[in-house]
Amino acid sequence: MSEMYGIGEMARDSGLTISALRFYDGAGVLVPAWVDPDTGYRWYGPGQRQEARLLARLRRVNMPLADIRLVLAGWSSQDTALVSTLLDAHLLRLEDGLDDARRELSTVRELLALREHPMNATGTDTTDTAQGSTPLRLTFAAPDLAAALDTVRFAVSGDPDLPMLGGVHIDIDGAEQALRLVATDRYRLAVAQLQAETAPGTAQQVIVPAALVDAMRALLTAEGEAVLTLDSDGSITLDVAGSRAAGACLDHDFPDYRRLTRLPAGRRVAVDVVALRELLTTGPTRRGPDSADVDISLLALTPDGALTVVGDADSCHADDTGSDSADPTNPGDRIAVNREFLLDALAASARDRLVLELGGPVAPLAVRLPEGEDQNRFSLLMPIRLTD
Structure with a gap:
């Protein structure tokens, strides 16, 4: 065991998160050398450190999972021809995708230019530059x-x-x-x-x-x-x-901005701001995906409808009574947000009670005043898309 590496050490050394390593284990891409039958703890062999670092690099360039599996297989068998072929094919896909993106964005710019300077039937610019004269x-x-x-x-x-x-x-x-x-x-x-x-x-x-x-x-x-x-x-x-x-x-x-604020109705949850702020500042966090240098808090709802800040192994919740308890949650319903941004939104509200409206993992999180107060004063936070 002295030459084995725990999942935490492997995560720090490779740049992959612990949850990513668990995912790639389940997908059969990077399977631990040994799993403790009593605790389920994963241990990796010395040769797997380089594979994990390679996996992190391939992940950063969005190589498909099926290709990553073949690259690692070719890497371990020293099949350099296979690895080179897969790398060249993925690079070509990226280049083709970039060319497509350039063409589409050029078209959008042309359409934008027409909106900024519309032309009438005689070919004259119809942009109205007149302004009122009265303050x-x-x-x-x-x-x-x-x-x-x-x-x-x-x-x-x-x-x-x-x-x-x-x-x-x-x-x-x-x-x-x-x-x-x-x-x-x-x-x-x-x-x-x-x-x-x-x-x-x-x-x-x-x-x-x-x-x-x-x-x-x-x-x-x-x-x-x-x-x-x-x-x-x-x-x-x-x-x-x-x-x-x-x-x-x-x-x-x-x-x-009106277009940005048209959201489907989400689940509204009353929260105690002091309790939620405490959970955000002391509770579990994870780092942002890829190179994003931010602390992420994972929000979810417990079965009784309380808002939770969850980690890999436990969770605490801040409902409108401010009570704390442990409660398992469904990982698929978790909403990842920039912790600092959410703390800023809570502070800007200057309220002890707020309502958070959760539309799901990919919908903006709305921070609103309680029912009966001004509903025209609110903030929206874009969730962070997690890749593992």
Whole structure:
């Protein structure tokens, strides 16, 4: 046994997760040299360390499982011709797939260009560049505007390659008498709505850069009125108790967030925020797939309907009473989320009780206020797709 390696050591040495090693054992791809008949613990031989590292590399380039099995078989038998043939065939598939992706994305770009600059029957660009000339002024209670900004600020993107997501989108809808604040970094999206007294038919959309959002939030520290002014030159101003924050809005178009928020109904679970935060910070986690350097929490529901944070061997749950208990769950129903992102969403809500809406392993996780409170203030977290 001194020359054998436990599954934990094999996982650390190869870059595969423990659950991945279990999966590949069950699939007959990398079978342990010995399994303890009493405990079921897996042990691997010295020669299997190199095979596990090779398996991790093939997995990162999405080689089909059937081909991986043949590559490992050829590797162990030193059949270099077979291994080379399989590698060349997979590389050709990847290159063909990349060529297809380039063609499809080029077509999408052409269609996008037509949407940005539509042409009429005479071939003239029909893009409407006219803007209103009268500034739009809206008045809110300072604490309400502060709470709305706090709800969405955490979801602003910091990716310089996506400048259109680098701020808070303000959408004024006169028909609904509403002002919506929206932010997204692709992996999470947050929405907050305030009532806005505007003239019928008023509609305006701007993106306020993150630095200006923070300057505005710094003014909203006391009771009183906050006056938001949007000018036709693309600038925005916030006046609060004799202080002002002003600047230019981003010259970009924000994605259609309404489309992103149209979700099928999921299972709604009331949670105690303090208890859930404790479980997330102290409970089991796993690392992100491939090179994603994030801590993942696995969420699931127990048979009695409580939300759980599960690991490989045990689970604890945080229901609306804050009680903890161990309870097995169905691995197929687990939802993998970025732990830090979920903690940020819980903090942004500033509530002791929340409702999490679970649509399944591949549907966005919705974090909502309890029934009876504002349902136009919520955040969405994209789940992480696990490959094992």
